Amino acid sequence: MNLPKLQSAQSWDQLRKDESFWEALRQDILPQHLYHCRWFGGKASVVQQVFFSQKLLLKSGFQHYYLLLIEVFFRESYAHNYFLPLAIAESREKLPAQAVLAEIQLADGSFYLIDAVHDSGFHAALFRKIVNHEMLMEGNNRVFFRAHQELEMEPEGFRSQLLNAEQSNSTLIIQDRYYLKIFRRLFRDKNPDFEMNEFLAQQKLFENYPKLAGLIWWEPGPGVNISLGLMQEKVPNEGDAWPWMLKEVEQYFKNGDLAGLSAIDKWPLVSPLKISKLPAALQQNPGLDFFKRIRTLAQRTAEMHLALAAVKRDRHFAPINYNGDFTVWLKNRLIYQFDARYNLLNKKLESLPENARLLAEKVLEQKDLIINFILGFDEEQLRSLRIRIHGDYHLGQILIQGHDFFILDYEGEPESTIRDRKVKQSPLKDVAGLLRSFHYAIHAVQKNQNLRSLEHQAAGQSLYQAISGVFLHSYFKIAFQQQLDIGYRKEITYLLHYFLLEKAIYELGYELNGRPDWAIIPLEGILDITDEIKRHAY
Incomplete structure (x- = not known):
């Protein structure tokens, strides 16, 4: 070159x-x-x-x-x-x-x-300045380096490494003890990941996230805070929850008595389910230990939301009610997104694989139903509160440590603007994001292993309903006990349907643009949700 x-x-x-x-x-x-x-x-x-x-x-x-x-x-x-x-x-x-x-x-x-970021001396300079709480000042410009805990340079020498996996930021491993994320795309406001970690560290109510170790920010003028870096403790882990879930699902299909599993009745899409009420076939495979881990994941998710909803006087985090401004924002955002996806789907229809094209045609036929459902969002029927949420919650954002889970990456949905990522929403949007991630994992295994028989499809649906049901039962129980205001029963069902549809529409655009042969997964998700919408007659 x-x-x-x-x-x-x-x-x-x-x-x-x-x-x-x-x-x-x-x-x-x-x-x-x-x-x-x-x-x-x-x-x-x-x-x-x-x-x-x-x-x-x-x-x-x-x-x-x-x-x-x-x-x-x-x-x-x-x-x-x-x-x-x-x-x-x-x-x-x-x-x-x-x-x-x-x-x-x-x-x-x-x-x-x-x-x-490719220079180890630069890594050492950043870490040293964080350790010493230094400030770089020139004219009106100030760059602050702040440690959030007692840190020190190790006497045996400095060690660092640049990770290559991340796309939108640059992440350094420092002393094999910390991750230092360097934000590359900047905004004239705090990055949501910076802001959320700072808040959680001050609250001390939620333990299962990588602990804050330091922050770097730039103030080019009064009242302007541009986030440059976020340093966190490195959590010992066995990887994120996506490969773990794929492995569990693969084992499920490998070990399953598909005839028995396919006979399991289909529960409603967002119906909570106690572990003790699981059919015997699912208690055996994937087994009670697996569903207990799903229950733990639900507990950690609820604990995260409880911490984010705990402060009443900080305007950036205090829970608020639904109102007309939010409704207009939500409808406009989702209608715009759906119109773009609908037009893209029409454009790419003939190039899709046959099984995906058949599903796409069915989705295109649901246009009026979907638009009416989106525009039918009515804040006057909602009694729950909106809070700051994770915003891009899926299995890849969750680390596994033994039988426990740690939640990371609070930067929000990559496609959204910085302001949209900070809009307070129902915590059920995060829940819906994780339910869609469960759905994706099951269908990804079915696709990769060509498990397309009616028995495999029924077995996959049974597993999805069981995972979602156990998760929701545990999440709802903790939310109600700890007075996290997620709404009454009918409202919860409505909001979950809304956010599941929103997430599946988002996924459809991602797949059509990047992996058209994977579009079958969000297409199936959209059709599942529209079936539920018809059943509830919204």
């Missing part, structure tokens, strides 16, 4: 004086480089211009780094803001291609200009 070249008569630590260098970087290099960055969210758009909103020099001993806030304008008439820290390296040998921006000739030598 031929790298672009830059030069300056200045040394690295004095480079800020050379405006022509930064102009060349801004105009000639960044517009192309951004498309190679995993965290860049504008790959489907055309970059028109890039500007530096802020440029600060971070010093750590003899090492220097530049912290850039860049504003990216797109031809489609919108803009994004990103965080790009810069470092220099003498060699590019061990660096991934996307880490290197240019080859540069400076007064103090020849170097490679790199994204500083």
Whole structure:
């Protein structure tokens, strides 16, 4: 790969004086480089211009780094803001291609200009500043580094590693004890993950999340807080709950007496079910231990919501009632999303596999029912409270530790704006997200192993209803006992149907754009929900 070249008569630590260098970087290099960055969210758009909103020099001993806030304008008439820290390296040998921006000739030598998250010295500088509660100040700009607990640099030396799995942010493992998440897409407000972790740490009411260790934020002016980093304790775990669930479902189909399972009656979609009332076949396979773990997961979910609903005087977290403004926002958001998905489904109909196309045609026939259900949302019929919620709750956001669960990643739905992610909603939206995740896991196994017989489908449906029922029974019990206001029985059913439909519509767009052969899963989910809507005659 031929790298672009830059030069300056200045040394690295004095480079800020050379405006022509930064102009060349801004105009000639960044517009192309951004498309190679995993965290860049504008790959489907055309970059028109890039500007530096802020440029600060971070010093750590003899090492220097530049912290850039860049504003990216797109031809489609919108803009994004990103965080790009810069470092220099003498060699590019061990660096991934996307880490290197240019080859540069400076007064103090020849170097490679790199994204500083690939530099272990930068990792150490951030951690040291968090440990020491430092502040970087220049003009009206202030960058704060704050530890939330007693931290120290370990005497045997600093160790760090950049994780490659994450897309929208950059995450470092520090001393094998902490995760330091660097936010790349920035907003002129606290990132929801930053804000929620800060709140939970202050509350001390919920234990099952990675404990807060430190925060980094930028204040470019009075009253503006731009979240840059979030450091948490590394939770010992056996991985997230998605592969665990897939393994359990695979074993279920492998061991199951399908004839017995297919004979199990179909319960309503959102009906709570005691473990003791499970049919004998399900008590044997997947077994009582599995359903007890589902019950524990429901308990942790309810405890998270209880903590988020506990404060009455903080306007960012105090529970509030439904009102007309929320209803208008919700209807407009979901109608817009459904219209986009409906048009996309029509456009891609002929290219879908036959089994998915048949389901898609059925979904298209339900257009009026779905629109009427969405527009029929009536806040005057709702008596429950809205709170801040997780917002993107699924099995991949849950870590397994023995027979327990830890909930992480409170950043919210990636497709939503920062303001939408902070809108207070019913905690049942999180519940619906997890129920959809259960549904996905079962259907993913059926798809991957080609388990398409009527017996397999009935057995999968029975398992889904059982998992959902046990989860709901435990969640409802704790919510009612601890006075978490999720509504009365009819209201709960209505809200769950609404949020299940919203989630399935969201999933449909994701699959049609990325994995059309997987669209069958949200299509089946939408049809299950519309059947329930007809049954309840909303």
